Amino acid sequence: MYPINLDLNGQSCLVLGGGAVAERKVCRLLAEGAAVTVIAPSLTRPLQELAESHHLTWQPRTYQAGDESTFFLIICATDNEAVSHAVAAAAKAQGKLLNVCDVPDLCNFTLPSIVRQGDLQLTISTNGKAPALSRWLRKQLEQHFDERYGRWLAELAAIRRQGQSVLPTSRDRQAFWRQALTDDVMALVDNNEIDAASALLRDRLAAWERKNHET
Numbered sequence: 001m002y003p004i005n006l007d008l009n010g011q012s013c014l015v016l017g018g019g020a021v022a023e024r025k026v027c028r029l030l031a032e033g034a035a036v037t038v039i040a041p042s043l044t045r046p047l048q049e050l051a052e053s054h055h056l057t058w059q060p061r062t063y064q065a066g067d068e069s070t071f072f073l074i075i076c077a078t079d080n081e082a083v084s085h086a087v088a089a090a091a092k093a094q095g096k097l098l099n100v101c102d103v104p105d106l107c108n109f110t111l112p113s114i115v116r117q118g119d120l121q122l123t124i125s126t127n128g129k130a131p132a133l134s135r136w137l138r139k140q141l142e143q144h145f146d147e148r149y150g151r152w153l154a155e156l157a158a159i160r161r162q163g164q165s166v167l168p169t170s171r172d173r174q175a176f177w178r179q180a181l182t183d184d185v186m187a188l189v190d191n192n193e194i195d196a197a198s199a200l201l202r203d204r205l206a207a208w209e210r211k212n213h214e215t
């Protein structure tokens, strides 16, 4: 498995099926800004509402060969294995990104569990072996990696931007960050003392700059 983070903003994505599983997958695609089309004879109530409010395009029918051809990414979430195999053969022949919810062997990507706080994203996969474990681990991690980490990441990103001018080479930046982002800083974050953690890092950056000016 080769994990990647896909930018789906504005990308045309197709979901086959309109049940509970399709609903979960559609919501994730919409959250990423994808342009979603659903092909299914029937939809769950929440999917119907998304169709009525034009958040997705619904084609109320069963899959037909060739439906996949114009889409960047396809998720097959029907309860019909024959459809899964037909879509998989067609999508793979066209080099498409394909997830088949009920047949892991037909997927060329699977969906992980996600813990998200701002730009921070922790994803969990069991390589399809036990999704219930992914879910359990997600719930565990969510307890620890709460909104403190989203705020801290935003702060770190600002310090990192500031550091670009102070730390001229790639080697400087790596050396600084490896010695600066230490357990004591992260302990402050854990304690919800984001401002103190930020001050400590900014002090370290200033000290680094002074030292480099002296030499």
Ligand SMILES: C[C@@]1(CC(=O)O)c2cc3[nH]c(cc4nc(cc5[nH]c(cc(n2)[C@H]1CCC(=O)O)[C@@](C)(CC(=O)O)[C@@H]5CCC(=O)O)C(CC(=O)O)=C4CCC(=O)O)c(CCC(=O)O)c3CC(=O)O
Residues within 6 Å of the ligand: 024, 025, 099, 100, 101, 102, 103, 104, 107, 109, 110, 111, 112, 113, 114, 124, 125, 126, 127, 128, 129, 130, 131, 132, 134, 135, 138
């Ligand atoms: C391969 C994969 C393909 C894919 O969907 O991408 C896949 C496949 C299958 N799932 C099945 C069942 C369940 N799936 C869940 C939950 C989730 N499943 C998700 C992903 C994946 N599921 C991919 C691999 C992920 C990995 O590597 O771990 C999550 C992480 C993400 C998401 O779906 O968005 C989401 C948790 C989100 C969260 O809460 O964090 C639960 C638990 C529950 O619902 O409580 C159950 C019931 C327990 C059980 O059956 O194990 C079945 C059998 C269907 C049947 O028997 O009818 C298959 C097919 C098979 O295994 O053959």
Ligand SMILES: NC(=O)C1=CN([C@@H]2O[C@H](COP(=O)(O)OP(=O)(O)OC[C@H]3O[C@@H](n4cnc5c(N)ncnc54)[C@H](O)[C@@H]3O)[C@@H](O)[C@H]2O)C=CC1
Residues within 6 Å of the ligand: 016, 017, 018, 019, 020, 021, 022, 039, 040, 041, 042, 043, 044, 061, 062, 063, 077, 078, 079, 080, 083, 100, 101, 102, 131
């Ligand atoms: N990957 C995952 O996370 C999980 C996968 N599953 C599997 O996913 C599949 C779907 O599960 P549910 O949503 O609960 O099922 P469901 O029965 O609620 O929904 C199936 C949907 O597929 C549509 N459909 C059937 N034939 C179709 C066709 N030829 N073309 C287009 N749409 C068609 C139906 O109209 C319905 O909307 C099942 O096979 C289930 O075993 C189940 C749980 C989790």
